[in-house]
């Protein structure tokens with residue numbers, strides 16, 4: 001089984017100059033580190049490598065040859081595991097750059113050419129001092145809750161395909177946590193067995209540890225994991241919010257995106273999950289009931305702003321053409337924009353669940369709509385926008 005955790009103490013250093021490479025070799029020897037890889041190169045090579053393979057726990061990256069070190073390191077953080085501890089090396093010795101890098105969550109910045117004592121000290125504090133010193137600065141993933149305004153509106157179909165596209169096409173490490181312990185269908189969408197122990201973790205928060213939680217993660221591929229259960233229907237679930245909080249904060253350290261499929265009912269768990277989510281993806285139909293409960297769920301989520309956002313998705317449009325509430329009327333009554341409208345599709349969604357398929361790399365109106373939600377969440381500009389800019393520009397030059 002592929003485990004989500006990176007190997008302990010695994011260290012990779014990317015350095016440009018032969019002199020720095022030699023000093024790094026000596027420094028690693030002096031702290032007696034074995035599980036180390038030293039590569040000639042810099043931040044660009046690191047991005048290429050970790051777009052294809054799992055990043056280590058500790059990373060040294062040279063930004064000397066980078067014109068835009070802050071944006072390159074930010075790009076690197078998108079392809080690395082969120083918890084990775086990064087030491088940047090560069091030729092510039094300026095306070096502004098240092099401050100920007102610290103803000104980005106970089107552990108430390110040291111100036112090249114390297115000095116053996118300084119590098120050794122930095123490596124030691126990366127490994128031994130991380131908890132005490134800068135743990136607060138290491139980046140954690142975004143928590144996204146998918147909630148339906150009604151049952152059956154397509155929440156799980158969207159959460160699973162969102163995660164599949166995000167992890168496969170955008171290379172972000174993601175996990176889908178299905179909180180409907182009895183009726184949840186996340187594992188079915190991937191034709192995987194439910195994970196045993198989720199209920200235990202949630203019911204006994206004091207027994208939670210990393211090993212316990214890692215056993216829950218079922219891999220779909222090397223960047224996507226799921227956690228789901230199939231608890232007996234005749235038992236009452238008594239899990240507590242503490243268990244969920246510990247689980248979510250652990251997952252946020254391991255994944256770029258923690259996608260929670262929240263069941264359609266309101267209890268202490270729903271409130272706690274919404275409280276700790278950065279983004280609420282509210283899935284609704286165009287019915288009056290959908291409208292009423294969309295409003296109630298948005299207020300339960302609380303205000304937007306300061307890193308919190310609501311994305312409203314109206315799904316299955318066109319299913320009941322005649323009696324659907326119009327998008328503009330819905331928006332006006334809800335006092336919130338409908339950010340995405342997805343048409344009813346009478347083939348793909350059922351094909352997905354019945355044959356455990358996803359819409360990854362598929363070209364269709366439906367996959368395009370889900371891709372737009374992914375772009376919205378990761379802040380990518382849709383292709384069509386950039387194409388339009390170029391087309392307009394060419395038109396201005398009368399080349400088109």
Ligand SMILES: Nc1ncnc2c1ncn2[C@@H]1O[C@H](COP(=O)(O)OP(=O)(O)OP(=O)(O)O)[C@@H](O)[C@H]1O
Nearest residue numbers: 148151152153154155156157316343344345349350
């Ligand atoms: N855009 C769509 N067009 C047509 N069918 C859809 C669409 N989106 C989802 N479906 C179908 O609707 C059904 C319900 O979807 P899903 O299980 O995702 O809903 P849910 O909101 O998670 O339900 P529950 O409340 O039971 O968890 C599924 O058969 C799914 O394939």
Ligand SMILES: [Mg+2]
Nearest residue numbers: 155156157185
């Ligand atoms: Mg569901």
